[in-house]
Amino acid sequence: MTPYLTFLLYLTAIIGFVALALGLNALLGPKPVPTSTKLEPFECGATVVDRLNVKAIPIKFYAVAIVFLLFDLETMFLFIWTLGARPLSGFMMFTFFFFTALLVLCLMYVYRARILEAVTE
Numbered sequence: 738m739t740p741y742l743t744f745l746l747y748l749t750a751i752i753g754f755v756a757l758a759l760g761l762n763a764l765l766g767p768k769p770v771p772t773s774t775k776l777e778p779f780e781c782g783a784t785v786v787d788r789l790n791v792k793a794i795p796i797k798f799y800a801v802a803i804v805f806l807l808f809d810l811e812t813m814f815l816f817i818w819t820l821g822a823r824p825l826s827g828f829m830m831f832t833f834f835f836f837t838a839l840l841v842l843c844l845m846y847v848y849r850a851r852i853l854e855a856v857t858e
Contacts, residue, residue, distance in 0.1 A: 797855040811840050
């Protein structure tokens with residue numbers, strides 16, 4: 738079996754499972770009746786105090802989210818590298834150590850900039 742056919746079968750199985758789950762939910766799931774009470778804005782059962790209840794999120798949380806995404810993606814790239822690093826050659830080891838060095842540099846920057854400490858204060 739070719740890799741393309743394997744990928745196509747896997748993709749078809751995923752799409753089929755999602756379609757089946759959504760279809761069963763539409764057929765067998767509850768069907769709420771939209772009443773005027775249901776269509777009102779809901780705020781933990783309390784009456785609405787402020788119509789525009791939008792509060793700004795502190796910028797320090799965005800920095801933590803970006804750092805999380807950075808390290809999460811780098812971890813995924815390391816997993817992909819381990820699957821594709823066959824046969825293991827000198828160049829492949831060089832790319833691994835280069836990528837790991839970049840990861841360590843990013844980690845040192847996060848530590849020295851105290852990005853994570855700003856959230857815990």
